[in-house]
Amino acid sequence: MASSSTPKYNSNSLESSSIKRTPKDGTKWEQNEEIPRLPGETRVTDKEVIYVCPFNGAVKGRLYVTNYRLYLRSVEIDPVVILDVPLGAIARIEKMGGASSRGENSYGLDITCKDMRNLRFALKQEGHSRRDIFEILTKHAFPQSHNLPFFAFVNEEKFAENGWMVYNPMSEYRRQVLSWIHPENQAVVMRSSQPLVGMSGKRNKDDERYLDIIRDANGQISKLTIYDARPSVNAVANKATGGGYEGDDAYPNAELFFLDIHNIHVMRESLKKLKDIVYPNVEESHWLSSLESTHWLEHIKLVLTGAIQVADKVSSGKSSVLVHCSDGWDRTAQLTSLAMLMLDSYYRTIVGFEVLVQKEWISFGHKFASRIGHGDKNHADADRSPIFLQFIDCVWQMSKQFPTAFEFNEQFLITILDHLYSCRFGTFLYSCESVREKEKVTERTLSTWSLINSEKAKHTNPFYTKELNRALYPVASMRHLELWVNYYIRWNPRIRQQQPNPVEQRYMELLALRDDYMRRLEELQITNNSKISNSSTSSASPSQMMSHVQTHF
Structure with missing residues (x-):
């Protein structure tokens, strides 16, 4: 038997992990844009939907589809619910319900992801609202099946490291x-x-x-x-x-x-x-x-x-x-x-x-x-x-x-x-x-x-x-x-x-403090060297100076 204990619940928190104030994946907000976009990312369509959240229930929002991601932003709810899913993480898209479906939120799309989650969106039954979004999502989530390039080939991001x-x-x-x-x-x-x-x-x-x-x-x-x-x-x-x-x-x-x-x-x-x-x-x-x-x-x-x-x-x-x-x-x-x-x-x-x-x-x-x-x-x-x-x-x-x-x-x-x-x-x-x-x-x-x-x-x-x-x-x-x-x-x-x-966070703070002391030490050494540059007295070595510096550690 494995040592894995039962995962602990926090019964007081039903806030979705998808609820967030700012994107965390390097995306940037374009001015007057409702969704974050990477360089090279283009918006394809958007539609009003009901996100059937398995944790928070039905969430009304607007679903945006780009050539890279599926992005939902809730309306009429505070805090705002954000759902941000790369299209590459989608394994399957299925239609949910039919024209005669009468149950609440029973008509829409079921999406199975490769990263251990499923998504369900309810849509209005009027017109061809589901057909359009289904075809667009399928086309861009599975580009190899539709003679389209992977997003990687149109990604225009720039990084400091190659x-x-x-x-x-x-x-x-x-x-x-x-x-x-x-x-x-x-x-x-x-x-x-x-x-x-x-x-x-x-x-x-x-x-x-x-x-x-x-x-x-x-x-x-x-x-x-x-x-x-x-x-x-x-x-x-x-x-x-x-x-x-x-x-x-x-x-x-x-x-x-x-x-x-x-x-x-x-x-x-x-x-x-x-x-x-x-x-x-x-x-x-x-x-x-x-x-x-x-x-x-x-x-x-x-x-x-x-x-x-x-x-x-x-x-x-x-x-x-x-x-x-x-x-x-x-x-x-x-x-x-x-x-x-x-x-x-x-x-x-x-x-x-x-x-x-x-x-x-x-x-x-x-x-x-x-x-x-x-x-x-x-x-x-x-x-x-x-x-x-x-x-x-x-x-x-x-x-x-x-x-x-x-x-x-x-x-x-x-x-x-x-x-x-x-x-x-x-x-x-x-x-x-x-x-x-x-x-x-x-x-x-x-x-x-x-x-x-x-x-x-x-x-x-x-x-x-x-x-x-x-x-x-x-x-x-x-x-x-x-x-x-x-x-x-x-x-x-x-x-x-x-x-x-918390232990890791405190350790990181101590490392930052150490780095700050090292920086100050270097500045003091540079200042000291400049003052005695014309003197015959040798400047102190970093190890000698370090022995006089006391920290909180």
Whole structure:
């Protein structure tokens, strides 16, 4: 049973998390505009609607649609209710009710989002009010299905930092399948897809020799360790479709371990079950059993456990490892990137984590287009799956267990997930580098890292302590894993939010105070140096001056 306690309610607060005075996503108010707009964002239409809020009831307002967002602003209510949803976060738009519907607010639109919420808008039944807004929303929410560009290609924002400069493929390049080399024992983390053994037990001498070379290069092991992310029964079943696993006859110098991580379809269904118990209402009376029935934390546990085995084998076992699943771009990416995060402190920095995502996920070909369904109206596509979300959840679990080990904070991870869906940036668009090059993504779009690195203070963990060469091994038992409430249940206003964290806020204030003292010290030193510049007396060093400065700490 997981340690996740029942989310706490604040019964006195029914104020929606969507109620806000000012936009928080970098948008700016244009003069005489009723909605905020990004540079390059254009308004398409607007209409009077009733927002059927699951928390506050029916809210009368005006719904605006741009080429980037769906934006509702309430009327006749104080405080004003604001609903601001990037169109890229929409998974499905359905018509609700028919011409003969008579129930209150029973005619309109149902919108399912990719970020754990649903939206419902009631419309007047006169004329073609619903048809028009349905067609416009569908067209702009699913641009790839209507020969329209992603908003990322018309976004005209400017940032102080160029996020595309974070990752240089050539500087990271070693071999096609090499992810990481241990700096001391030279053991490596390799990745691949499954061997194409098939039912007839086909062999490939070059592949067998290649694995022997990897083993020999390590020089400290008799056998190469192979981690197959799949359950063994699935690996056997894959033989029927031409796949399979490394058998002892063909790979006598390798030892194979199955990690029992389920496929994309199981993960998709698990997230659906999780959404059912957290939105719009949290299943409070049977919270633990309901959470357990989703198996979400169980899957998180298996992914973390597998990554721990990979990391420990490389670091403590001093052995090179090969990691694969079926195709090599889902569970494999989860395992290699998490193992690298455990082994290498560089990837726990903000820029290092960005490099990790670029290298292990984007460059190695995780199928973002298929798994997320960017701009595609086919919401029932069997290829959709929350694999990257699961990875970020695992990172969050690690950050909870090691609160000083990561330079980035929770908001950093949430921002990444929000823009995984938003299509505001080009970072997560498409599934492979060849398509990105064809579409000139780095030339024609902005990077998510441009936004984050231009606002680093918002995404920095104030408790971060830089450490070198320290491996982190999180506890992957169900007792130590938690549901990420601030992500999965963030739309529910009844959940008592702890943001901003009072301890973190006070620590930030103390850091600001320290920086202010350091600034004053530098000014005093400059003034002092100028006064004695013509004197033969040497000026005091900063460390000497620092010893005379007292602070509140």
